[in-house]
Amino acid sequence: MNIVNAVTNKIKLFDYKKFLKGEGALITFIVLFLFATFKYDQFFTLLNFKNVLRQVSMLGFVAIGMTFVILIGGIDLSVGSTLAVAGVVAAKVSPYGIGVSIIIPVLIGIAFGVTNGILVTKLKIVPFIATLATMLGIRGIAYIVTGELSVGASSASPGFIQLGRGYVAGIPIPSILFVLAIIAAVLVSKKTKFGRHVYAVGGNEEASKMMGLKVHNIKIVVYAISGALSAFAGVILTSRLGAGQPVAGEGWELTAIAATVIGGTLITGGVGKFTGTLYGVLITGIIQNMFNMQGNLNVWWQNILMGAILLGVVVAQSQTARVSKSGNS
Amino acid sequence: MDERILLHMKNISKNFPGVKALKGVDLEVKKGEVHALMGENGAGKSTLIKVLTGVHVEDSGEIYFEGKQIFTNTTLQAQKCGISTIYQELDLIPELSICENVFLGREIMKNGMIDWRATEEKAKAILLDMGIKVDVKGVLSQQSTAIQQMVSIARAISINARLVVMDEPTSSLDEKEVKVLFNVIKKLKAQDISVIFISHRLDEIFEICDAITILKDGERVGYSAIKDITKLQLVSMMIGRDASKIVSRKKSYSKDKMSNENIIETRNIVREPKVRGIDIEVKKGEVLGLAGLLGAGRTELARLIFGADAPQSGDIYINGKKVKLNLPKDAIKAGLGFCPEDRKVEGIIPHMSVKENITLAMLPRLTKMGVVSKKEQEKIVNKYIEALKIKTPHMNQAVRNLSGGNQQKVILARWLCMNPELLILDEPTRGIDVGAKTEILDLIEKLAEDNISVLMVSSEIEELMHACDRIAVIRDGKKAGELYAEEIGEEAIMNSIAEGGK
Numbered sequence: 075m076n077i078v079n080a081v082t083n084k085i086k087l088f089d090y091k092k093f094l095k096g097e098g099a100l101i102t103f104i105v106l107f108l109f110a111t112f113k114y115d116q117f118f119t120l121l122n123f124k125n126v127l128r129q130v131s132m133l134g135f136v137a138i139g140m141t142f143v144i145l146i147g148g149i150d151l152s153v154g155s156t157l158a159v160a161g162v163v164a165a166k167v168s169p170y171g172i173g174v175s176i177i178i179p180v181l182i183g184i185a186f187g188v189t190n191g192i193l194v195t196k197l198k199i200v201p202f203i204a205t206l207a208t209m210l211g212i213r214g215i216a217y218i219v220t221g222e223l224s225v226g227a228s229s230a231s232p233g234f235i236q237l238g239r240g241y242v243a244g245i246p247i248p249s250i251l252f253v254l255a256i257i258a259a260v261l262v263s264k265k266t267k268f269g270r271h272v273y274a275v276g277g278n279e280e281a282s283k284m285m286g287l288k289v290h291n292i293k294i295v296v297y298a299i300s301g302a303l304s305a306f307a308g309v310i311l312t313s314r315l316g317a318g319q320p321v322a323g324e325g326w327e328l329t330a331i332a333a334t335v336i337g338g339t340l341i342t343g344g345v346g347k348f349t350g351t352l353y354g355v356l357i358t359g360i361i362q363n364m365f366n367m368q369g370n371l372n373v374w375w376q377n378i379l380m381g382a383i384l385l386g387v388v389v390a391q392s393q394t395a396r397v398s399k400s401g402n403s
Numbered sequence: 404m405d406e407r408i409l410l411h412m413k414n415i416s417k418n419f420p421g422v423k424a425l426k427g428v429d430l431e432v433k434k435g436e437v438h439a440l441m442g443e444n445g446a447g448k449s450t451l452i453k454v455l456t457g458v459h460v461e462d463s464g465e466i467y468f469e470g471k472q473i474f475t476n477t478t479l480q481a482q483k484c485g486i487s488t489i490y491q492e493l494d495l496i497p498e499l500s501i502c503e504n505v506f507l508g509r510e511i512m513k514n515g516m517i518d519w520r521a522t523e524e525k526a527k528a529i530l531l532d533m534g535i536k537v538d539v540k541g542v543l544s545q546q547s548t549a550i551q552q553m554v555s556i557a558r559a560i561s562i563n564a565r566l567v568v569m570d571e572p573t574s575s576l577d578e579k580e581v582k583v584l585f586n587v588i589k590k591l592k593a594q595d596i597s598v599i600f601i602s603h604r605l606d607e608i609f610e611i612c613d614a615i616t617i618l619k620d621g622e623r624v625g626y627s628a629i630k631d632i633t634k635l636q637l638v639s640m641m642i643g644r645d646a647s648k649i650v651s652r653k654k655s656y657s658k659d660k661m662s663n664e665n666i667i668e669t670r671n672i673v674r675e676p677k678v679r680g681i682d683i684e685v686k687k688g689e690v691l692g693l694a695g696l697l698g699a700g701r702t703e704l705a706r707l708i709f710g711a712d713a714p715q716s717g718d719i720y721i722n723g724k725k726v727k728l729n730l731p732k733d734a735i736k737a738g739l740g741f742c743p744e745d746r747k748v749e750g751i752i753p754h755m756s757v758k759e760n761i762t763l764a765m766l767p768r769l770t771k772m773g774v775v776s777k778k779e780q781e782k783i784v785n786k787y788i789e790a791l792k793i794k795t796p797h798m799n800q801a802v803r804n805l806s807g808g809n810q811q812k813v814i815l816a817r818w819l820c821m822n823p824e825l826l827i828l829d830e831p832t833r834g835i836d837v838g839a840k841t842e843i844l845d846l847i848e849k850l851a852e853d854n855i856s857v858l859m860v861s862s863e864i865e866e867l868m869h870a871c872d873r874i875a876v877i878r879d880g881k882k883a884g885e886l887y888a889e890e891i892g893e894e895a896i897m898n899s900i901a902e903g904g905k
Contacts (some may be wrong), residue, residue, distance in 0.1 A: 265516040265517050267517065270499070270510065271507075273498070281495055284494045286479040
């Protein structure tokens with residue numbers, strides 16, 4: 075009996091269906107990576123890797139925040155607008171040094187996030203509408219504050235410019251920060267009370283309430299994290315471009331949602347992981363990179379490919395969910 | 404005061420707009436006792452439990468726990484007092500692991516991080532203690548309902564609950580799983596933990612419980628040790644009526660006069676856990692009542708006949724022909740109609756007009772070349788508004804503005820205009836005022852005269868006695884007895900419900 079059990083256990087050690095379901099984003103990423111390597115000579119070069127990594131890191135911060143929000147069963151459409159306001163503010167305060175240019179925009183981002191959180195929890199507005207409203211409002215602020223013009227960052231603050239353009243040990247600083255943020259998010263999600271409560275609230279809000287979890291606080295903190303990370307992305311973007319632009323980040327909310335969902339996070343909340351989001355973000359970067367190198371294709375094919383991958387992931391998810399369900403009964 | 408008393412709810416009252424849900428109810432539970440709480444739908448059981456567990460706040464009355472007065476105004480307060488609830492709809496997080504569900508909200512921490520190893524070990528120990536061997540790292544949703552329930556109980560134990568409330572814990576378990584649950588309950592008893600056990604299955608109550616409180620219409624109508632009460636007494640306390648209140652049925656066929664033509668027949672039809680092999684037939688022009696306690700399997704049987712659920716085994720015959728009903732639309736085609744128990748969820752479309760609601764199912768028949776014939780539609784609607792005396796200012800009124808009785812009539816009209824051979828009515832008079840009730844019952848009688856058969860599920864004995872030609876009693880998913888016209892009487896029905904004999 076025990077032997078039989080042991081054998082079946084061993085066979086089950088590698089459950090490919092489970093693997094496909096859990097790591098669809100990783101597999102997609104590897105396929106795209108191999109394809110690009112064979113197709114484009116310039117792809118597999120250190121310089122190109124650095125560029126791609128730097129390019130995706132700003133979307134990456136936004137996507138980490140978005141993953142938290144989607145995990146609790148919410149959505150945050152205001153991230154792109156928050157990014158723009160933060161970027162503009164960072165440019166304006168850049169003469170006061172790098173510290174101020176990071177802290178003030180991030181605080182503003184947190185304020186926007188807390189606003190979203192309060193709208194969603196205390197005022198019980200559905201997240202889609204609440205953050206759609208703040209998305210419009212915050213974007214408006216970005217245009218009004220700048221008079222629709224881009225704001226140059228002060229060259230008197232070389233430290234600030236380094237944030238977006240500099241390297242440490244040959245690796246772009248934004249990429250290092252992004253990887254650190256992913257590691258932090260993974261740890262928070264797996265090892266801390268807050269992280270587990272995020273999953274619990276997303277998995278079954280009513281039950282979480284009954285278990286005595288502070289559902290409202292958790293949600294507000296999650297939206298604040300999303301606001302803070304989007305703002306930080308805006309700061310880095312300004313640093314990299316040398317200017318803050320009121321149009322920055324337009325449409326990023328949707329790309330971030332796409333990257334999160336491609337990464338395996340369920341849009342209904344409660345299920346997902348941050349490594350998945352990392353792959354989701356890398357996939358968007360690699361697609362863009364491939365199209366740049368191809369050169370002769372209409373750029374809108376990028377969107378078509380992204381859309382196709384997104385659909386593929388979601389269809390695969392629903393199929394595996396069906397298989398595991400019928401397998402149980 | 405008796406030292407063995409753990410919980411004493413004293414004179415609890417609770418009103419909802421328009422309803423006195425609890426009228427000065429008392430509940431006493433001793434330490435280490437399994438206490439049954441019984442009553443039909445609307446008797447006040449769940450309100451009482453919700454007052455105890457902090458979901459509702461009582462309007463008046465006091466709660467004493469371990470000799471001290473407590474205030475359970477939130478679920479958290481109740482939990483802190485040592486009262487845990489295992490809900491019917493399991494209140495756990497399906498996508499998290501078993502051990503995490505046990506300790507969620509009270510995580511075991513080490514250096515600011517969750518100590519997963521300790522969490523796993525402790526959860527495993529608690530479950531093993533209950534006699535449950537399971538991989539605690541596994542995702543909860545992959546487990547059977549029974550195991551999920553055990554996890555819920557393990558959670559209660561881990562927060563040192565003194566009293567565990569189980570709201571119909573056996574309703575979705577099979578027999579084996581019920582045994583496991585009962586063993587766990589016995590272990591709780593041994594640890595001097597009390598259990599409030601809500602179930603509609605009489606056998607279970609008599610097997611596992613020590614004492615019982617019976618509620619009816621928001622009042623305590625009975626309180627006894629289990630050994631001092633019989634099943635019949637219990638049933639009559641729960642659903643018994645004053646004989647004077649019962650209007651005797653107006654007409655009936657007796658056994659020999661009844662038509663031999665079966666509109667519908669089921670043969671040994673099974674869908675676990677609620678329907679466990681039922682034979683039933685409805686004859687032409689007959690009103691067959693399905694009696695039984697809540698959860699006995701009546702609604703589930705009706706849904707099987709209508710094709711809303713698929714049977715696991717057994718056959719259904721319509722007009723003598725064996726049929727396979729995969730979806731309600733097959734049943735509709737075969738001439739069946741179904742008015743569900745929960746009008747608001749399954750019946751009416753509240754924002755649509757009376758006209759649209761009535762003609763919803765028959766639209767395909769009214770359509771000529773893709774366009775709905777308005778004249779035809781209004782003719783039919785007018786006919787049924789008149790025939791059923793639907794009280795509505797005009798046919799374009801939104802259905803949600805109508806009273807419950809008139810909403811029910813709209814649903815009836817919807818099916819009647821399809822010219823059905825058999826109408827299934829699940830609790831047709833629930834939530835309807837007395838006047839409309841009589842009208843609906845009269846209507847049912849008229850249907851039978853027009854040779855439309857009716858299968859009627861009802862929890863109100865007087866209603867069944869009023870309207871039915873024949874009554875089948877369902878008990879724990881099986882047919883416990885059948886009563887023909889001459890035999891239909893309150894005593895006979897209750898006897899059948901209680902003892903399963905005729």
